[in-house]
């Protein structure tokens with residue numbers, strides 16, 4: 001485990017970029033999922049809960065992180081997995097770490113507290129962790145990314161799914177009163193909802209900037225252009241990105257600089273939020289671009 005995570009400078013397309021390597025914290029409890037679980041696990045332990053129950057899709061980085069974290073702390077783990085029963089590399093790793101999987105139809109999956117109640121109402125040991133780890137505790141863990149920084153940055157970039165990581169970064173920036181703008185790349189279509197999600201936890205949104213045009217069709221959707229970019233970026237920097245989260249973020253940074261919406265001379269920090277096993281679900285797309 002590597003905390004604080006290192007900050008590495010890379011040069012790409014004539015721009016120097018600093019990257020907060022949260023992907024190096026732990027291979028399985030990776031990136032922002034480690035940050036989010038840190039205080040969730042503390043809360044579970046304080047309540048003497050020894051069974052983590054959580055939720056995710058079939059390629060969820062959060063499920064793998066929870067499975068590995070549970071194993072590390074000798075806790076049980078159960079995941080409700082959205083959709084019909086499938087097998088893939090990610091779920092296989094979850095099972096190796098001892099996680100129990102329950103596949104749940106998409107309709108029932110929507111109401112997570114209800115599912116938890118239905119299966120675990122009588123289980124004193126069970127501890128509810130929301131999809132992706134979204135919670136107040138998670139935002140506190142993610143804010144620590146900012147307290148680890150050793151120098152000033154004009155812009156910090158991150159990818160967003162639920163927006164919890166972005167909340168933490170914004171909280172950290174506001175608490176330390178940094179002169180830094182937070183640029184968020186939603187990976188889902190219609191990413192404007194992220195602003196409302198963030199506002200649930202943090203009132204001061206002055207330093208928040210959303211770029212909603214880099215979803216490439218929606219969550220976990222890709223295009224040949226995105227895949228080619230990820231390959232180019234990884235092959236020229238030695239830093240692996242996935243096409244679901246960080247690939248879209250690095251694409252956006254590169255594109256905003258090319259369009260001169262971001263100065264190439266700015267001090268830019270990109271948060272590598274980890275989750276690289278997600279790339280296993282997209283290998284066929286890389287094969288296609290040859």
Ligand SMILES: *Cc1c(COP(=O)(O)O)cnc(C)c1O
Pocket residue numbers: 031032033061062132159160161162163164165166245246273274275276
């Ligand atoms: C889960 C995940 C995100 C999204 O984080 P949110 O806090 O839900 O916005 C970003 N990057 C990676 C690699 C992830 O696994």
